[in-house]
Amino acid sequence: MLIADMHIHSNNSHDAVSSLSEICDSAIKKGIKVLAITDHLDVVYCERSDVFSCIRSSYSDVVRAREKYGNELDILAGIEIGDPLMYPEFSKECANALDYDVIIGSVHTVCLDDCTDPYSMVDFSRMDAEFLHRFIHKYFDELCGMLADYDFDIFAHLTCPFRYINGKYGRDVDIRKYADRIDDVLRRVIEKGVALEVNTSGYGTSVGFMPDEWIVERYVSFGGKKVTLGSDAHIADNIGKGFDAAIQMLKRHGIDYIYSFKKRKPVIHEI
Ligand SMILES: [Zn+2]
Ligand SMILES: [Zn+2]
Incomplete structure (x- = not known):
């Protein structure tokens, strides 16, 4: 069983702390053989700061780490593009600028009236x-907009705003009230052929997996097969967090494979 963690942040992300060496040492300790370094490129900040320089240094760290750890680990170069449609051309250029293995597409910001900050700050x-x-x-x-108009490989952390709405602020909104919207999104994910991420960063807290198990079950019932696991680790210790439970959950719904990506082509791993 070859386990791939497809969503990891290094200290090249503004909100993460671990160096690539610490991340690789932790992966080796945990028996994770495939890992994607997917530092943030939140395009919302592109006019205020040089967001691309962090991404360039993330990529060079990956190249260096491959020299040191290449025999033990398959280190994939990735990027997590947040809100690509805010600056579609810039987002496209960034994705094409370096030889990425995998592109994660994320919605981090929902602009509504005077609410324009990333939802993690709302x-x-x-x-x-x-x-x-x-x-x-x-x-x-x-x-839906991102799925329609942006080219990426992994559809990240579906239902993430609820981690703040319910998890942090205790609003107790029933996600199932939005099941129709979720079904529609899942069908679009399948149609586009991208992988649904099971994000385990909330594992062990009230947040749990993003998305919840019942959503994964619906995804499978609609014919969805492509799933990636992502710890979304912002510290090295969290790599692979909750993966055993996530694998058991996937198997309960008949998923026996997880995906990674190399040069933006899907690779299958039996679980
Ligand atoms: Zn994210
Ligand atoms: Zn992330």
């Missing part, structure tokens, strides 16, 4: 219920 405690409802619908609209 105070949901004060949002009135009607606005919150519109906000959630806008989130699903953004996902």
Whole structure:
């Protein structure tokens, strides 16, 4: 069994701390053989800071790490592009600028009226219920937009805003109320041929897997097969977090393979 962690941040991401050596040492310790370094390129900041320089240095760190760890690990060069449609041309250029193995597509920001910050920074405690409802619908609209108009490989952390709405701010919104929107998104994921990420960063907390098991079950029932596992680790210790439980969950729904990507082509691993 070859386990691939397809979503990892190094200290080239503004919100992560571990060097690539620490990440590789941790992967070896945990028996993870394939790992994708997918540092942030949040295009929302592209006019305020040189977001591309972090990505360039992430890529050179990967090239260097391959020299040192290449016999033990398959280190994939990736990028997590946040909100690509805010600057579609820039996002396309960044994805093509370096020889990436994998591109993660993420929605991190939902712009609605005067609410324009990434949702991880939004105070949901004060949002009135009607606005919150519109906000959630806008989130699903953004996902559909990204699926329609951006070229990527992994569809990241579906339902992530709920980690803040419910997890951090305890709003107790029933995600199942949005099942129709979720079904529509899942069908678009399948149609586009990208992989659905099971993001394990919330494992062991009230957040759990993103998306929840019932959503994975629906994905499979619609014919979805491509799944990647991503710890979304921001510290080396969290690489592969919750993967054993995630694999058991996938197997419960008849998924016996997970995917990685090399040179943007899918690779299958039996679990
Ligand atoms: Zn993300
Ligand atoms: Zn991430």
